[in-house]
Amino acid sequence: MSDLSLLADIGGTNTRVALSRGGKVVHGSVRHYPNDQFAALEPVLHRYLEETGTATPAAACLAMAGPVRDGVGAMTNLDWTIDSHVLAAATGAGMVTLLNDLQAQGHALGHIPSSALDPVIPGTPPQLDATQLVVGIGTGFNAAPVFQTPAGRFVPPAETGHTGLPLRSERDMRLGAFLERAHGFPSVEDALSGRGLVALHQFLCAEAGEPGKAVLKGKEIMAEVARGDARAVETAALFSRLLGAVVGDLALTMLPFGGIFLIGGVARAMAPYLVGGGFVEALRDKGRFGTFLQQFPVTVVSDDDAALTGMALHIQTLLTLG
Template identity: 30%
Template structure:
């Protein structure tokens, strides 16, 4: 993953809410990591400028940056990228020219996150439930945040290929009467109801409203569930984790992810012990005749703070 010259490389992981930036030195180390709020900057270019100017004030040789890799929460299929969960829109070629870069790689954020999975150390993940990972097999990934990311990596002998898709927008399928009632409410409001509609920050708020009839912010729901001050909040988090288990099981079946199934994104780590105590793993395995197959697949919560930056660094090295 290390850079091949003495110059610094710019790395970014852009979500719907936060933009994480770092500089990678020639020995592969990430330096000057900073998280900026997307809403605080009119464009991605403005956010890049703000980050680089701040890094320069801290003594970084930002003038040496000639290659950059950006992981972004959006499909990346053509030169024009318009974010689904934020208003930023940009031309890759124009941004490369404006920044005077020799290389600007722009990839889907969950493809970048998936690329980091084969290299995670045991200390950078927490096992949830049983199972035994098989080496050299597909690895699955799902992550609720501002939206719902879905990806995976497929082995190709000595290397890996990351999948870039929009699996978070598959149709939500309820597994019990409570979830049928939630789906019915959301059908009336949105028509098509995707997995992301429930498994996201806004989704946590929608589940809470469907179960309690009350409005509450995602952060407040999570805190009330953690401190035990609100039964409706705890019920909401439990429902969220259960639905996540079902959708993660679907991804694992689709990919044949016998190398393990990983949970990323910004929401689940905030649940703390509630996630391990939830029915996530039970629902992950609850697939009828394929239950025994899924019981053999381990599930992990990613605890590494900036894994997508590591993944996009690997992809930038290969592109170079």
């Protein structure tokens, strides 16, 4: 058995696999695998271990986009079930721990290079022991608080993306009905994710009486935003406003004086358009608590492998504790 730990960040679209030693990701060990080419996670890990010639790892830490209970989780946007006991047998690792994806991101905060931190709402340096909030926006949506405790960092699991989307205006209500017809319930993730961006564009095309134009994928919409297409720009603004409203609600719930961190591929793509799209105004549009919300800085994390950093730190802590 080697002194290496195996890490896997299992998203809705891709799985990132890497090795860690001493709480740090081994340089050059990260590889990406498209999930649609595999029937389950085990073959992904087998291929990685074979391709890298890695001996049996001492431990494994895996983070998945979905709820985890008693070491077992079902992916939210992928037909995979992840079982830590099955993975222990498949990899031979002496210790296997399974996290929700936002837990891994939360463990990475404070260990991400400053060059990968892009401020949306600048603020004073956070208190080291203050609560932080990490918000993941990619194939799906999730958010989780990060607590500093005398026993160490604690990041509870959450499935925030499946709560109700805040709807206030008449157009919001029509959007809610539009999403409900497609999904049975207008959740946050239905609007604020990769497929959510597509849904917002479809909704605005339908509102304009041009449903036939709603055929673009998420990346195509963002390309149209960059080119200044009016409908795409309107889509980005609607996304920004809804995201601001959701993040403002979460900020009041968690009081993250240590800062709010937006992470994930869609967060990175939307970053240049958040301020101009109404994100800040919507975040603070909470009546008499609007001024109070000015205390929370917001940062976009551009490090695509931050979850691996968090997992490396977390598994090292567990190994140290024995």
